[in-house]
Amino acid sequence: MNRKWLLALLSLAALGVILLGITWRAAKPMPHITQPDQCMQCHSDMSDIDHAHPTEIFGCAKCHGGNAFATDKTNAHKGIVRNPSRLEHAVIFCSECHSDIIKRISNSLMQSESGILNVLAYQWGESRELNSTIGIDELKQEFNSSSLAQNHFAKACAACHINQDETVFDNPETTRGGGCSDCHRTSKTKGTQHATYTTRIPSSNCLKCHNRSNRIGLSYQGIFESEGYGTPYKEGNFSNQLADGRSYYALPADIHHAEGGMDCIDCHTEKGVMGDGKKHHHMEEAEDIKCQDCHTPKFAPANSLAVTLTDLNEKMSEPKTIGFTSKMNSPLYHLRPEHNGTTLYRKRDGKALSVTAMSNQPYHSDAIHQRLDCSACHASWAPSCYGCHEVYFENGKQFDWIQKKVTKGEWQEYRSFLRFESPSLGIGYNKKIMPFAPGCQVIGTLFKDKKVEKFHAMAMAGWDPHTTQKKSRTCVECHFNPATLGLGRGNLNIHEGNITFAPFFQSAQSGMPFDYPIDAFVSVEGKQFQSTSRKEARSFNKGELRRIVEAYRCILCHDSYSDPIYRDFNHSKVQFEKEETSCFKN
């Protein structure tokens, strides 16, 4: 009996030794450098997040917290954070190196969404302050439940901001937020594969948010959110649908995308995107890049930031002479003078693109068009959604993206019609002439308890639609097109010296609570019908409308910009008014 027991014990011991031997052999040899933390005992095979943060050196606890020197899982995992890139964590874990960026992004519009919130409150008559910096964080502290604008913002807009809680989204394809991860993460953690991070931000990350409202990200790729027919039907199903079910169709994409294959970050600098630390009121204040930064570049020796960014980018050679943005003097480390021209290296893959220099042809150099923003002529189309009919059910329920729970009140959105062609022009936030689209034309119906209330807040907004083409719009497209002039669709004419316009759309008869055509920014007499959300922004006034349309009298025959009359157009006009020109000869 005893012998039997001994034998059993011995064989168990032998098995133990063998097993130990196997595990000993399977274990990694100790690294030459000291392990950064005890976490590596279990997670030694966790992959790197990027080449700047190797796990071998950083370990886990530096970013994720927890108890770095505990030897058991329970103690080790106490207090760890899953996503340290959320801004409230990043300020603790990442500040040692990235304090500057964390401060900047925390103050940025992509975090606060204060631009959207305040324009909304202004448009809806709840605030007279266009330049407020109240944003999501302030609403989290103090939410005014009687404010319709705040309610609408919380339910319809606040889903998109950098620090949104990723876990509240059901659909992985429409998940947003997560702090730094929102933009910088390129893959999610899977097993021992750590999520990967990059400074070569793929545009798809930008598109997670920049696909609605003015739809810049979609338009840039030539995607026009369409009327929702789902046509053509393919294999018995709807085609051309975005991940969230909206329909679209393809229009000519921005030339930078179509021909250059450029990503958002090829124009938009880190400062322009993550902010310069100031709390800005509107996107254009925070924006850094201008068309001329590449197309009439100013080169200078690379600074240290340029070297760092190039190093992080890994796709291009060391910078010597590079471009800088004219507004914030940010290094465009990928824009370099080469081969008697300018070369732009795509940040994502380092591919060299030759940049067309802005010509000094009369159409660019003449005084008469100095007030035009590049987009006025070069933006070929603009998503224009007329009529944003907001319906509010006070007793309904809907997810609140700030409180992260279903709360009272529900919004539904309806619309009148869409257009992409002949974007309207007006005077933009920079006092330059640029495309305008409805932004937003809110016609609200509020179902409150037992009564129905109506309100409307009609506004047009100017912006660069990101549908740039090399070929500009034609002279007639602006000088004799009522839609472009902001009059709306209809018949424009010059009759016995007077400019006349007969609009097509009959608003009152179409049930709108106003008389002017819904697509009219301004009347032919220069009366502005709809507001804007910037102090400087407005429609053309009477004098401007007259000047633009009357110029058509010249354009009819002098339809080329190289025509000598445009060299000094004001002089030509004086001659013309005196009937000294040959126009009157026969």
Next chain:
Amino acid sequence: MLQKLIFPLLLPLILFAKESCIDCHQEQSAKCEKSVHYTLSNAINLTRKTWGITDSNVTLQSIPLPKTKIEKPADLVDDFLRRKCLKCHPFNRSSGERGMKRGIGCLSCHTPHQPEGSCQRSSKITMKKCLSCHNKGFVGGDYQGLFPKDHHRSYRAPLSQDGHFPSQKYGIDHHTLISDIHYQKGLKCVDCHKAEEMRGDAKASCTGCHAAPSPTNHPDYHTKLTCTSCHASWNYTAYELSVFRDDTPDYAKWKDLTLQEDGYLTNFLNKALKAKKPPKPRMPDWIERKQAEGIWYSGYRYKRWEHFVLANYDDGRIGIIRPLFQYRISYRDRNGTMILDDVRTIDGKPIEAWIPHAPHTITKKAKSCESCHANPLIMQPYSGENEVLKLQVPQNMIGASPLSSEQIKRMGSVKYKRVRGKMLLRP
């Protein structure tokens, strides 16, 4: 066989008209039977030709029964016509839409003598009667300034003062655009379109009333132009119509697209989407007036009211044309097999027909010269590869042919500029 087919069609007319109307109105009845209101031959043959039956020459009375073996669009066209288009014929009382109820036979247009049986004059034909067929994107709707909205649920706006969806008519909601000047002045359809025209003896024309257009405004170089080329203000244009017959009960995806300008379909989908057990996909054949297998769905690519193009009509005039329609055709059988999957060409040619069109959106003041002479759709038609923009360029016309490059050149010639310049410079 043919007689067997025609008989049920004629039955109402025979029963109704023979005993009441024809007794007194023999001549009118005989003529009516040859009119397009009775035969619907224009609409039927246009569509059949577009779908690949090049020698089509049938009428409402002789259109074949739908084929059962489907291999190509031509095999489906009669089914499509019978169930989507031929809702409107003198022997169909209603297809379920508000505003589209009619009498049968003569009473489609005429109101019976009041009191019935007496020999008093029947009341005038109301616009409501005409509009019960001539509605939506077709001439008639435009006369009143109606422009059908897009189909998706999200276009059911603005809500009324008391918070209701706008009222549907003809199976859809409408925007209101500027209406025809004649409508504003109180003219009804029959004030221009007289009985003789209805019976095929004459055609309404502007010059019937507006005898002498003044030569100053109507100079010799515009003699070939139709009046509507200049005087029609807007023009209903629907780019690309995808049609899909589905014999499977696949309804859920249409929940936001129940309004497809088809009252029967709206009612069917509304019921089907609520039903615990989905109903079989069936939709009436409006000629046989009985249910048949499959549901026809449809949707456009986009619609515009500010677009128009000109072409040379076969009768020598120059006027507006528009697509009716640019088709893409799908058919899924009951087993779920896609027999036709988004077919858009026949023998390499798009399944489309641009046809002469006289928008009934007349204004006293003509459009500007630039509406045509600087109209990019006419002067610089899109030449790129974008599928959506290409739709604006006519590929196939019936009853018209494209303007020649010579004509387009003339439209931008020095002579034009001189004439137009004078108008602009010396008012």
